[in-house]
Amino acid sequence: SQTIHQWPATLVQPVGSPLSLECTVxxxxxxxxxxxxxxxxxxxxLLFYSVGIGQISSEVPQNLSASRPQDRQFILSSKKLLLSxxxxxxxxxxxxxxxxxxxxPGTRLTVT
Amino acid sequence: xxxxxxxxxxxSVQEGRISILNCDYTNSMFDYFLWYKKxxxxxxxxxxxxxxxxxxxxxxxxxxxxNKSAKHLSLHIVPSQPGDSAVYFCAAxxxxxxxxxxxxxxxxxxxxx
Numbered sequence: 064s065q066t067i068h069q070w071p072a073t074l075v076q077p078v079g080s081p082l083s084l085e086c087t088v089x090x091x092x093x094x095x096x097x098x099x100x101x102x103x104x105x106x107x108x109l110l111f112y113s114v115g116i117g118q119i120s121s122e123v124p125q126n127l128s129a130s131r132p133q134d135r136q137f138i139l140s141s142k143k144l145l146l147s148x149x150x151x152x153x154x155x156x157x158x159x160x161x162x163x164x165x166x167x168p169g170t171r172l173t174v175t
Numbered sequence: 176x177x178x179x180x181x182x183x184x185x186x187s188v189q190e191g192r193i194s195i196l197n198c199d200y201t202n203s204m205f206d207y208f209l210w211y212k213k214x215x216x217x218x219x220x221x222x223x224x225x226x227x228x229x230x231x232x233x234x235x236x237x238x239x240x241x242n243k244s245a246k247h248l249s250l251h252i253v254p255s256q257p258g259d260s261a262v263y264f265c266a267a268x269x270x271x272x273x274x275x276x277x278x279x280x281x282x283x284x285x286x287x288x
Binding site: 105 | 207209211216217218219220221224264268274275276277278279280281
């Protein structure tokens, strides 16, 4: 069976500090990978998706970047965090098809 | 432009009764629809999906109905249980979208014992 991991679970960072969130998937190969953010009281906003190693598509221009150095590893980064980067960050994977995406447990990021 | 809309932010239902969660969409290219359930501080969990070639899909207590002409879908939960209390997200996908999903803002369901 497939498992998706995210870490850390919670993170408190000062404004202007760097960020690195990691996501790994086990039990499958060549999945599509996604990063979402859920801001307080909001829906799920797709930030980045990847259909293969080194292939990253950005959905929303912002202070963040993503990388996929290995087939089942997806990293979300920032060089300098903003207060508006606070939120709940979710990684997900899927096959194509079907369209179901399966989510990790999430990372709660608070920028102070 | 919000392509998937969940206009009611919350719903409260008595245990044992039916919960009906609604979702509307504007993009006529969407051909696959999904519902997710999310507890606080956890990732969403896939519940049920429906292809545009169907108008109903059932899985246990959960049934999703699709009305393509109205661009409307609904999730029925029967009977509702207190453990169903969560945020429910409607999502949709279009062909060739690399399985990208467009999510609604979610509905908070509260099931009263």
